[in-house]
Amino acid sequence: xxxxxxxxLLYALSLAALVAIYLRALSRPxxxxxxxxxxxxxxxxxxxxxxxxxxxxxxxxxxxxxAITLAVAGLYLHVNQPAGTNHRHALVFDLxxxxxxxxxxxxxxxxDDARRAATQIxxxxxxxxxxxxxxxxxxxxxxxxxxxxxxxxxxxxxxxxPAAVAARPAALRAAxxxxxxxxxxxxxxDRPPPAAAIDDAGLVGRLNFHQVGAPAPNxxxxxxxxxxxxxxxxRCVVRNFSNRPQYCDLVIEAGGREVxxxxxxxxxxxxxxxxxxxxxxxxxxxARIATPDALAADNQRxxxxxxxxxxxxxVLSRDAAVRDDLARIVLAINPNFLVTxxxxxxxxxxxxxxxxxxxDSPDQGVNADSRxxxxxxxxxxxxxxxxxxxxxxxxxLVELQERADAGTLSTPVMLGPARxxxxxxxxxxxxxxxxxxxxxxxxxxxxxxxGNAPVGVIAFDVRDHLLLDPDRMDALVLAIDLLHRLVAPRxxxxxxxGSFVTVAAGAHARLIAPxxxxxxxxxxxWGAVRFRPLQSGRYLVTSNAPxxxxxxxxxxxxxxxxxxxxxASATSSSPSPVATPAPSRLSVRPIAIPLVILALLALLGxxxxxxxxxxCWRASHV
Amino acid sequence: MLEARAFEPEFLHKLDGLVLGxxxxxxxxxGQRIIGRHQGGGIEPENFREYSPGDDLRxxxxxxxxxxxxxxxRTFRAERQLEITIMVDASASMAVPVxxxxxxxxxxxxxxxxxxxxxxxxxxxxxxxxxxxGGTRLETTPFRRRRETYADFRPFVSALKSGGPTRIxxxxxxxxxxxxxxxxxxxxxxxxxxxxxxEEALDRLLGARHEVKVLHVMGDRESTGNxxxxxxxxxxxxxxxxxxxxxxxxxxxACRARIADHAAGLSAFCSRRGVMYAPAFGASHLDEIMxxxxxxxxxxx
Numbered sequence: 001x002x003x004x005x006x007x008x009l010l011y012a013l014s015l016a017a018l019v020a021i022y023l024r025a026l027s028r029p030x031x032x033x034x035x036x037x038x039x040x041x042x043x044x045x046x047x048x049x050x051x052x053x054x055x056x057x058x059x060x061x062x063x064x065x066x067a068i069t070l071a072v073a074g075l076y077l078h079v080n081q082p083a084g085t086n087h088r089h090a091l092v093f094d095l096x097x098x099x100x101x102x103x104x105x106x107x108x109x110x111x112d113d114a115r116r117a118a119t120q121i122x123x124x125x126x127x128x129x130x131x132x133x134x135x136x137x138x139x140x141x142x143x144x145x146x147x148x149x150x151x152x153x154x155x156x157x158x159x160x161x162p163a164a165v166a167a168r169p170a171a172l173r174a175a176x177x178x179x180x181x182x183x184x185x186x187x188x189x190d191r192p193p194p195a196a197a198i199d200d201a202g203l204v205g206r207l208n209f210h211q212v213g214a215p216a217p218n219x220x221x222x223x224x225x226x227x228x229x230x231x232x233x234x235r236c237v238v239r240n241f242s243n244r245p246q247y248c249d250l251v252i253e254a255g256g257r258e259v260x261x262x263x264x265x266x267x268x269x270x271x272x273x274x275x276x277x278x279x280x281x282x283x284x285x286x287a288r289i290a291t292p293d294a295l296a297a298d299n300q301r302x303x304x305x306x307x308x309x310x311x312x313x314x315v316l317s318r319d320a321a322v323r324d325d326l327a328r329i330v331l332a333i334n335p336n337f338l339v340t341x342x343x344x345x346x347x348x349x350x351x352x353x354x355x356x357x358x359x360d361s362p363d364q365g366v367n368a369d370s371r372x373x374x375x376x377x378x379x380x381x382x383x384x385x386x387x388x389x390x391x392x393x394x395x396x397l398v399e400l401q402e403r404a405d406a407g408t409l410s411t412p413v414m415l416g417p418a419r420x421x422x423x424x425x426x427x428x429x430x431x432x433x434x435x436x437x438x439x440x441x442x443x444x445x446x447x448x449x450x451g452n453a454p455v456g457v458i459a460f461d462v463r464d465h466l467l468l469d470p471d472r473m474d475a476l477v478l479a480i481d482l483l484h485r486l487v488a489p490r491x492x493x494x495x496x497x498g499s500f501v502t503v504a505a506g507a508h509a510r511l512i513a514p515x516x517x518x519x520x521x522x523x524x525x526w527g528a529v530r531f532r533p534l535q536s537g538r539y540l541v542t543s544n545a546p547x548x549x550x551x552x553x554x555x556x557x558x559x560x561x562x563x564x565x566x567x568a569s570a571t572s573s574s575p576s577p578v579a580t581p582a583p584s585r586l587s588v589r590p591i592a593i594p595l596v597i598l599a600l601l602a603l604l605g606x607x608x609x610x611x612x613x614x615x616c617w618r619a620s621h622v
Numbered sequence: 623m624l625e626a627r628a629f630e631p632e633f634l635h636k637l638d639g640l641v642l643g644x645x646x647x648x649x650x651x652x653g654q655r656i657i658g659r660h661q662g663g664g665i666e667p668e669n670f671r672e673y674s675p676g677d678d679l680r681x682x683x684x685x686x687x688x689x690x691x692x693x694x695x696r697t698f699r700a701e702r703q704l705e706i707t708i709m710v711d712a713s714a715s716m717a718v719p720v721x722x723x724x725x726x727x728x729x730x731x732x733x734x735x736x737x738x739x740x741x742x743x744x745x746x747x748x749x750x751x752x753x754x755x756g757g758t759r760l761e762t763t764p765f766r767r768r769r770e771t772y773a774d775f776r777p778f779v780s781a782l783k784s785g786g787p788t789r790i791x792x793x794x795x796x797x798x799x800x801x802x803x804x805x806x807x808x809x810x811x812x813x814x815x816x817x818x819x820x821e822e823a824l825d826r827l828l829g830a831r832h833e834v835k836v837l838h839v840m841g842d843r844e845s846t847g848n849x850x851x852x853x854x855x856x857x858x859x860x861x862x863x864x865x866x867x868x869x870x871x872x873x874x875x876a877c878r879a880r881i882a883d884h885a886a887g888l889s890a891f892c893s894r895r896g897v898m899y900a901p902a903f904g905a906s907h908l909d910e911i912m913x914x915x916x917x918x919x920x921x922x923x
Binding site: 029030031032033034035036038613 | 860863880
């Protein structure tokens with residue numbers, strides 16, 4: 001027996017008030033009568049027990065008040081049930097990339113070990129127990145809801161697969177919160193869960209942590225920079241997460257041909273920067289580690305080398321300094337660009353461009369395959385001309401707070417004036433900020449496809465060499481990111497795993513995953529499909545439009561580090577992947593509803609008694 | 623209060639034409655019990671008799687003396703009006719329970735009977751009685767004979783306050799000390815005294831050759847025992863005595879039985895003594911009482 005909110009027992013003071021009322025009633029009011037000769041035969045029948053002679057109304061009201069007080073205070077019962085009787089198990093699995101790591105000897109993954117342990121728990125469970133199977137990586141996912149029997153749970157275990165993403169603590173917290181109603185929670189992970197996540201989940205049942213896997217050597221490709229073909233060398237960074245030196249057979253391919261292949265020796269827990277190239281031509285570049293190691297997802301990486309073909313870029317701005325800055329950035333991305341910088345007032349709009357960068361100028365009449373709008377002009381008063389990206393107002397000072405690839409910035413970047421945009425729904429914001437003095441954030445950068453033409457927008461002004469300011473590098477990174485997206489080939493995308501990928505596709509779009517599975521995608525009204533690559537490798541989106549290949553890169557410094565010692569946290573009760581015997585459990589059963597029913601019955605009884613008296617003694621005297 | 627109704631035109635209109643009947647003749651022969659030469663004071667000739675010395679020469683019939691040469695004295699019927707005394711109990715018990723307004727009922731009935739009595743030009747007075755400091759409080763109005771003077775009772779009725787114990791026999795004793803001619807005495811009270819007290823009082827009135835009528839007044843709640851249920855400490859308003867009582871259905875039934883026994887005892891005594899008895903239970907039943915119980919007191923139309 002316990003109370004969920006003992007402070008509410010203060011409502012029991014109402015009982016004291018009730019007792020006071022009745023004690024006062026017991027003081028016997030004096031009634032003046034004309035003569036005692038009329039009452040001499042009806043004396044008080046039990047004068048000696050006066051203090052105990054509290055009538056039934058008192059007990060009924062005390063019962064009602066007491067029941068309501070206990071209900072408000074949250075009275076509950078610990079119901080002790082024998083083990084195995086309707087036991088509810090929750091099997092929670094870490095589905096991060098590290099769970100796909102294999103051991104050197106057996107070749108089975110950590111998830112396989114966890115699956116075996118869970119299967120043993122299911123097998124040892126008494127008949128009648130129910131199971132919930134859930135996992136977490138980027139987010140929590142339930143594979144088999146509560147109430148499933150052993151066979152359904154085993155089937156759900158077979159469907160578990162690790163994702164090439166890092167398991168997020170928030171996802172773990174969500175998974176535990178979903179499982180907190182279970183009597184016993186078995187958590188399978190390769191590393192101890194954060195204590196805060198367990199505390200936040202507010203678990204009622206018992207949590208058994210099963211740490212699976214042993215420390216294993218792992219090599220990972222941290223980054224791949226293709227360089228500029230025929231101009232600059234590319235770089236591949238490889239990291240050794242082992243405490244021992246490791247051989248690393250690194251292969252770099254471009255255009256289907258090996259451009260680099262070398263056996264390297266990686267120092268313990270160190271990074272190797274491997275230069276290669278310059279590449280002879282642009283296109284897709286793939287780096288892979290041929291040496292087998294525990295985790296395969298981070299052994300391959302893709303990058304795009306800029307095309308060596310000449311492309312025409314237009315930079316439109318009334319500010320000569322802005323034109324100069326933007327032209328330099330475009331040439332830094334791809335020196336093969338032929339950049340035309342012009343003042344919009346004197347620009348002849350008949351020429352066709354591959355890329356147009358338009359700063360604080362109207363974009364009408366510009367003939368370009370893709371365009372980047374920077375600090376777009378607000379509409380003139382009374383103008384009915386529709387804008388590609390509507391501008392609602394202008395603000396004098398804005399802070400960049402969030403970028404898609406970096407998340408929330410630790411230090412907001414103070415920028416200059418900006419436009420407050422209302423991006424159309426086909427655009428995806430990739431940066432957000434707030435106006436100084438306001439709280440509501442708005443997009444500072446967005447990207448999308450207007451039909452088949454990619455369009456990017458930067459809301460803040462880039463005058464006064466803002467993009468070259470070393471203190472505001474995030475603005476430059478945002479601009480380069482957008483330019484990369486705009487000049488990237490339409491049929492090839494390179495994205496990190498776990499990110500949402502938007503691809504322009506036609507009807508009957510299908511997605512072919514790296515493992516060969518296929519599923520249908522439904523395009524939105526602008527013909528774009530979105531999906532989230534959770535495997536490292538090549539995804540292919542096919543439709544009646546040209547196919548698009550999406551290469552998903554995976555790397556996470558924490559998740560790829562498989563050398564962490566297998567130490568169980570304080571919350572674990574079973575460090576080995578062996579199921580603990582199911583203990584007898586205490587389940588909490590609030591009894592507020594029975595208490596309220598009891599109070600209502602007491603009040604109903606009192607009402608009946610009052611009605612009875614009313615009938616006997618006239619209603620005016622009750 | 624209820625006594626205010628006694629002076630309302632509607633109330634008095636109902637009493638028009640009513641007469642308070644009496645078992646005794648209103649006239650009697652003069653000189654029957656009178657020592658001396660007192661003549662009847664009326665104007666209706668009754669008889670002739672032979673003159674004897676000492677007779678009042680004003681009543682000598684000179685016409686008969688001229689015709690018969692004998693001295694003859696004319697006698698007249700002595701017209702005598704009955705004095706009606708209406709005794710209203712003004713003890714503390716008449717004010718309890720407050721809701722019942724027993725005193726108001728008693729005063730209203732008493733004033734109504736006074737008005738009826740004045741219809742025959744009988745002299746009527748109201749007397750309020752109660753105990754006080756071991757003695758008796760007797761408040762009396764002058765006799766009023768004509769209906770035009772009925773309103774003179776109003777200050778008395780309005781100002782009368784209840785208080786003190788009920789002592790009917792003592793009050794009657796004080797009243798009889800006035801040694802007035804026998805008449806009609808109407809006693810209006812709740813008679814919440816010992817039977818010996820009211821029996822002695824009524825016997826003394828009868829002994830003084832008064833025609834006695836009794837109007838037994840009780841309140842609505844008092845007569846039904848309809849008190850709020852629960853534990854109470856009741857206090858006698860006259861004696862101050864306390865008693866713990868549990869009101870409830872049983873107590874109410876017992877109370878009603880006590881009232882019935884008490885009224886039956888009083889009624890039986892009155893019946894034995896030839897006293898007219900009428901109950902008047904409940905101020906809310908004033909009109910019914912006047913219609914049903916007044917005839918028992920000899921009120922006729």
